Amino acid sequence: MLSGQQAQDDAGQYSTAGQRYCIGIVGAGSVGCYLGAYLCQDSALDVKFFGRETMALELAANGLSATSCDHQAYFAQPVAFYSSLNSLIECDVVLLTVKAPALVPMLTQLKRFLRPEVPVVAMQNGIGIGEMLTQDLANPVLRAIVPFNVVKNRAGQFHRATAGNIVWQQSQHTAVNYVISVFNHLQLPVQTTTDITAAEYGKLLLNLNNALNAISNVPLKQQLLDTDCRLLLAMAMQEWLAICSKAKIRPVPYTRLPNAMLPWLLRLPTILFRRLFHHMAAKMLAMDEQAHSSMWDDIQAKKRTEIMFLNGAVVRMGQLYQLPTPVNTLLVEQIKRLESGEAEPLSISEILQQVKLES
Ligand SMILES: NC(=O)c1ccc[n+]([C@@H]2O[C@H](COP(=O)([O-])OP(=O)(O)OC[C@H]3O[C@@H](n4cnc5c(N)ncnc54)[C@H](OP(=O)(O)O)[C@@H]3O)[C@@H](O)[C@H]2O)c1
Missing domain, CATH: 3.40.50.720 (NAD(P)-binding Rossmann-like Domain)
Incomplete structure (x- = not known):
C-alpha cells in the first residue's frame, strides 16, 4: 500500500x-x-x-x-x-x-x-x-x-x-x-x-439491468442465470439500441462484445450462456454470490432510485423518437411501485407475460 x-x-x-x-x-x-x-x-x-x-x-x-x-x-x-x-x-x-x-x-x-x-x-x-x-x-x-x-x-x-x-x-x-x-x-x-453522449448511452445499456435486479429481488448472479430475466434484459436493451440507432448515436461498448451482440448473448439458453461464452460469463458470474444492483440497495433502504435517469430515460427518448418501449415502461412502473410501497410489483414472469400479450 x-x-x-x-x-x-x-x-x-x-x-x-x-x-x-x-x-x-x-x-x-x-x-x-x-x-x-x-x-x-x-x-x-x-x-x-x-x-x-x-x-x-x-x-x-x-x-x-x-x-x-x-x-x-x-x-x-x-x-x-x-x-x-x-x-x-x-x-x-x-x-x-x-x-x-x-x-x-x-x-x-x-x-x-x-x-x-x-x-x-x-x-x-x-x-x-x-x-x-x-x-x-x-x-x-x-x-x-x-x-x-x-x-x-x-x-x-x-x-x-x-x-x-x-x-x-x-x-x-x-x-x-x-x-x-x-x-x-x-x-x-x-x-x-x-463524445460523452456515446459514453453515457453505452453505460445506460448495462445499467438497464439495475431495475430488473431490484424487481427480481435475487442476487445478480442468480438473476443472470434466469432465462426470463435475461430475456427481459435483452428486450430492454434492444429498445434502447433501436433508439440509439434512430438518434444516430453509437453507444460506447463497455464489455468485450459489441453492444449489438449483448441481447443475442442474453437470449441463449442458460447452459450455452454459461458454456459457450465462458470468458464473458465467467467475468459476469465471478461476482460475489450475494451482490445486488445499487437500485436493489436503494429499494431496501427505502430511498428514491435513479430509475427516471435509466429505464425512464429510455421511455422518454422512445416517445421523442416515436419508438415503442413496452419493456422499459413496465420496468419503470414496477420500480415506482416498489419506491412508493403502495402496490406489489409484478413478478418477472408476469412482466414477461404482459409484454408477450401486448406484442
Ligand atoms: N457505486 C458504484 O459502484 C457506482 C459505479 C458507477 C457509477 N455510480 C454512480 O455514481 C453515483 C454515486 O453513487 P454511489 O454509489 O457513490 O452513491 P452513494 O454511496 O449513495 O454516495 C452518495 C452520498 O452522497 C450523500 N448525499 C446525498 N445528498 C447529500 C447532500 N445534500 N449533502 C451531503 N451528502 C449527500 C449520500 O447520503 P444519503 O445516502 O444519506 O443520502 C451518500 O452518502 C450514482 O449516480 C451512481 O449511479 C456508482
Missing part, C-alpha cells in the same frame, strides 16, 4: 507551476470516497469531502482507503470532511458524486456556495444529468462516466470490484485536467472524449 508521504512525494512531482488546487467531492459515498482517496495522495491538491455526518465519523475513526481488484491501494488520514456545503466557496473544481435524485435538492446550495467559474464534474449514471444541471447552474458542467463498481468492504474502505477506464468529457479547464493527470499517474486510467 502506498501511503501518506511517499505517495504524495511521487505524485506531487508532476504538479504544474506550483499551483495548489482545492477540489470538492460533493456527496462522499462509495464513488466519492474511492476517487477522493486517490486525490488525497497528491500534494498539489487540497481535497475537501462533503457528505453526511455518519460518513465523517466513519472516516475519522477508520481513515479512508481505496483498494482495487488490481491490488492498488491508497490510504488517507486525516481527511477534511464537511457536513455543510459552506466551504465549497474555496473549491476550484467539484466532483459531484451524489446519486441522481439528490441533485435537484442540492442545486440551491451549490448555487449559493460555488464560485460561478468553477467547473462541476457530474459522475452519475444516467441520461439527462448534464442538461438538467446546466439549466440551473451558471457553472461549466462536465460529465464523467465511472464504468467500474465500488463497494464498501468495511468501515472507511472502498473497493473497486471491477475494471475499466473512467470516461471523462474533454475540457480546457486546467484544474480539471490536473485532476485527470493525477488519476492517470496513480494508475486509475481516465480516457477523455469529445
Whole structure:
C-alpha cells in the first residue's frame, strides 16, 4: 500500500507551476470516497469531502482507503470532511458524486456556495444529468462516466470490484485536467472524449439491468442465470439500441462484445450462456454470490432510485423518437411501485407475460 508521504512525494512531482488546487467531492459515498482517496495522495491538491455526518465519523475513526481488484491501494488520514456545503466557496473544481435524485435538492446550495467559474464534474449514471444541471447552474458542467463498481468492504474502505477506464468529457479547464493527470499517474486510467453522449448511452445499456435486479429481488448472479430475466434484459436493451440507432448515436461498448451482440448473448439458453461464452460469463458470474444492483440497495433502504435517469430515460427518448418501449415502461412502473410501497410489483414472469400479450 502506498501511503501518506511517499505517495504524495511521487505524485506531487508532476504538479504544474506550483499551483495548489482545492477540489470538492460533493456527496462522499462509495464513488466519492474511492476517487477522493486517490486525490488525497497528491500534494498539489487540497481535497475537501462533503457528505453526511455518519460518513465523517466513519472516516475519522477508520481513515479512508481505496483498494482495487488490481491490488492498488491508497490510504488517507486525516481527511477534511464537511457536513455543510459552506466551504465549497474555496473549491476550484467539484466532483459531484451524489446519486441522481439528490441533485435537484442540492442545486440551491451549490448555487449559493460555488464560485460561478468553477467547473462541476457530474459522475452519475444516467441520461439527462448534464442538461438538467446546466439549466440551473451558471457553472461549466462536465460529465464523467465511472464504468467500474465500488463497494464498501468495511468501515472507511472502498473497493473497486471491477475494471475499466473512467470516461471523462474533454475540457480546457486546467484544474480539471490536473485532476485527470493525477488519476492517470496513480494508475486509475481516465480516457477523455469529445463524445460523452456515446459514453453515457453505452453505460445506460448495462445499467438497464439495475431495475430488473431490484424487481427480481435475487442476487445478480442468480438473476443472470434466469432465462426470463435475461430475456427481459435483452428486450430492454434492444429498445434502447433501436433508439440509439434512430438518434444516430453509437453507444460506447463497455464489455468485450459489441453492444449489438449483448441481447443475442442474453437470449441463449442458460447452459450455452454459461458454456459457450465462458470468458464473458465467467467475468459476469465471478461476482460475489450475494451482490445486488445499487437500485436493489436503494429499494431496501427505502430511498428514491435513479430509475427516471435509466429505464425512464429510455421511455422518454422512445416517445421523442416515436419508438415503442413496452419493456422499459413496465420496468419503470414496477420500480415506482416498489419506491412508493403502495402496490406489489409484478413478478418477472408476469412482466414477461404482459409484454408477450401486448406484442
Ligand atoms: N457505486 C458504484 O459502484 C457506482 C459505479 C458507477 C457509477 N455510480 C454512480 O455514481 C453515483 C454515486 O453513487 P454511489 O454509489 O457513490 O452513491 P452513494 O454511496 O449513495 O454516495 C452518495 C452520498 O452522497 C450523500 N448525499 C446525498 N445528498 C447529500 C447532500 N445534500 N449533502 C451531503 N451528502 C449527500 C449520500 O447520503 P444519503 O445516502 O444519506 O443520502 C451518500 O452518502 C450514482 O449516480 C451512481 O449511479 C456508482
